[in-house]
Amino acid sequence: MSQIIIEESDRIIRGGNGTYRHGNRHLIELRDLTKNYKTPAGDFTALKDVNLGIDQGEFIAVIGKSGSGKSTLVNMITGIDRPTIGEIYIGDAALHTLNEERTAQWRGRNVGIVFQFFQLMPTLTILENLLLPMDFCNMYAPRERVERAMRLLEVVEIAEHAHKLPAALSGGQQQRAAIARALANDPPIVVADEPTGNLDSRTAEAVFKLFEDLITQGKTLLMVTHDRDQAQRIHRTVIISDGEIVPDD
């Protein structure tokens, strides 16, 4: 039990004076972020001098043309990719200073990720896919886990498919499962990279509603989308063009 309590301290906690441990005021703060990729044709700059602050409870849409750097940006925030230059503070963590191992651990507790392609483990049932993050991060008492996972599946309305393998589900159902899994460890931040890009408009609408519900629960949301209609329903829009954030008018 004590182990769980100690590891709980990994979770994001707001500092007493309105700032986080490293002095960042925003929950998510990107400072002078640059990302270069090495290619055979030389270095390619996918992100250039990006500065961005996101507060708790915000719902952010990231939009931009294909190849503009949207995925690169959100991958910085999830710790999936690392910046070439610059600093990333999320809550009390200085992400750019963490090694791969610490990052994975931190991510498991603090960020839920939803990919465009559903990325469920093919040999685990839907329920087991949900249990996996809790297992890895040692969250919740083992007996609570199944109960919690089933609750999440009920929220995304696929509880009756809990014991099926992903291949037996439709695309929309799989995406719901992926969202439920992103919430498994009750992370304060959820990042979704084109979660509805592969779905028909009605299914996409249903999935989007799920995200809107998350905001009411106080989560912070970042969603890459091509869908203008969706973007308009989101609090704030970050537009990226050629790796740079286009300033708000």
Place this chain on the structure above:
Amino acid sequence: MNVNKHYLAALKPRWRKVLRDLWEHKARTVLVVLAVSVGVFAFGILATSRVVLDHNLSTEYLAIHPASASLVLRSFDDDLIDVVRRLPEIEEAEGRRTFRTRLQRSSGEWIEFNLTAIADYEDMRVNQIWHQSGSWPPGRHEVLLERSVASYFNIHEGDEILIETSDDKQYTLKVAGLAHDLTQVPSHLIPNATGFVSFATLEWMGGTRTYNQLDIIVAGDQRNKAHIQAVASDLKKRLENDGYIVFHLDVPEPLQHPMASMLAAVNYLLMVLSAISYALSGFLIYNTMASIMAQQRKQIGIMKAVGGRQRQIIEVYLGLVFVFGVLALLVALPIGVYGAKLFCHYIANLINFDLHYFQVPRWVFAMQTLMALIAPVLAALYPIIHSARITVHAAITDHGIALERLRQDDLTGRLVERVRGLPRPVLLSLRNTFRRQMRLMLTLVPLAIAGATFIAVFGVRASLQAKIDETVSLYNLHLQIIFDRPYRSTYVSREAMSVPGVIESEAWATSAATIVLQDGTIGPAITLLAPPVDTDYIRAAIKEGRWLEPGDKNVLVVGEDLLNELPGYHVGDDIVLEIGGQRRVWQIVGKTGRTSSAGTGPGTGTPISFVNYDYLARIQGTQGYATLLAARADRLDTAGQEQIARALEEHFKSLGLVTGRVRTINLVVKDMTVRMYVLIGLMLLMAALLAVVGALGLTGTMSLNILERTREIGIMRAIGATNRSIRQIVIIEGNVIVLLSWAVGTVLSIPFTKFLSDAVGLTFLNEYLPFAFPVEGVAIWLGLSLVIATLASILPAQRASQISVREALAYE
């Protein structure tokens, strides 16, 4: 999937994933498990057998109260035994009379039959023989047969057997029962017969109630051979001073069954081979895990994305190989125990002892557990750690399977490109095979090693055969007959020639001699053969020094087997021989090849030395007389020569001559060959295990290749490939790999043959064997390889032909 839901419910999802992956790929799991288990059960069999056989053999051997030394005298009686028993340095002594007869099989063939008369069957004190079945002790006109005789020659209790003594009289004895004599080499190794009678029966057959063999157990340190030798030599001297004639003194390895050391050596050799097969199973695991890990890149990425740490991911996959190990152990343990039982029974039967105790030592189980669990983990460590390092980013942006770099410029790739006349799809398939160079290597090596070992066993066989041939080729003759007493040379020669089929003959003198070592102790016994100096019946290949010359006196030409046994003696040295109680100094003037029969086990022949007829006859006072007649026949085939040999026997018998059996060289060769095949057979068995591991590896590789090419095969199918053509592609690929391994194995077999021949030669013959390259083995292995290739490809080919276009496109 729902079936195992309940069982898995208690497991963490990551461990469930492990079990599902194993279950999803049952064939792959079975292959890996079998491959690991081969090395583990082979170890179990050999280690257990080593302990069990050793324990049984030594317990049983000690229980018969084995003689420390045996002396062969002309004659002695109970008075002498009483005297010897009272000597402080002797703990126990017993006298027996052994005498040579012949026994007629139901087929009419005569075989050598050594009978031993025992005074009191209820009070045997040294070299006890044990009651096996039937009545005990044997009554008048009854005989107990050694049990191996009964089974080998198919003679049963209650049968009447016809025997013939050396003075030509025939007697019918009833087989009253069977006895077990642990000191005898069993009939299936040396096809002689042994039996036991009472003195009453012996007297009825014209023998006397005296002994000729004195077996003693020394007091004091019974393990100390030097001590035994000293005591026995003293006793011998004392007996001779008292006027007894001592023909021979034999001091065997103390308290050790004569075949125990050979058994240990064989076991060691087989153990080395099983260790190789264990090591090779690691290659299959490496290949399998490398492939699994490559396919799991995306899943690893997902696990990391949801918070899986590298250590946890490594644990997941180590868990997978751990399960491989546990399953392999579950397979290997029972096979190991059962196999050990079979093997122990086989060996016990071969050496003719009983298994009273069979228990697998705990340390063997512990070792097997360790082996089964460690090999998979070690072999899989690199691919697992390597793949677990992949970043989430790399994993989720990884489109297509770029497992290994495809290099257009590499050598093998270009070689395959060059192959002409193969169908396009086969070429495609081969190109893929060669691109997976690491996997190809790891598949080739076990097969090549199995092949090299297999070929090397044939090499050893050829070398042993060459040794036998070398021994036999000393003698440019077909038949030989040994007389129990000297007869006039001209007379026996003339009579021999009168037998149809005998075209030439030559009379020799022979003598038993004992070497007296420099420190005065008794050395090995040898046989002196003394042909006329101008003989062409012996074609000794002189390896050092010279052959006998006219006018040679106390000089001898020895075989290299004797010199190997006598370190410190060289050509040119003096050597003291004791013949008929008299010691003389001789000089070694030459060395030939091996003279005693090549084979495994004791009693397969005493070394022979050659001396001049004139000199030996003179010191024995038998000039003009012969104790051995060598002859050449007009038939070269075994059956023909045996026929002539029997006619010769009959003829001499009709003349009233006291003779031993007429031996044909062909039959001598056959006896030696039989013993050799026991060893060869065991080694082939181990080579076969290696081949099994190699074949499993090949099947594994083929399956992985098919799995990874699912999409490619689907596309071929979409553009019109038939089941048959897809199966064909797979089978051709398997054959190409196997042919390559065969070529590599053939090259490797040269050092392997050298190593194995040396090991076998030093162990069993105390010398290096001549190197013989086994063309035959290479050819047989080629045939076997093609069979293996086809067998190993069948399942993968079947699988490939079942891949549908839809499945291929869904595959990731």
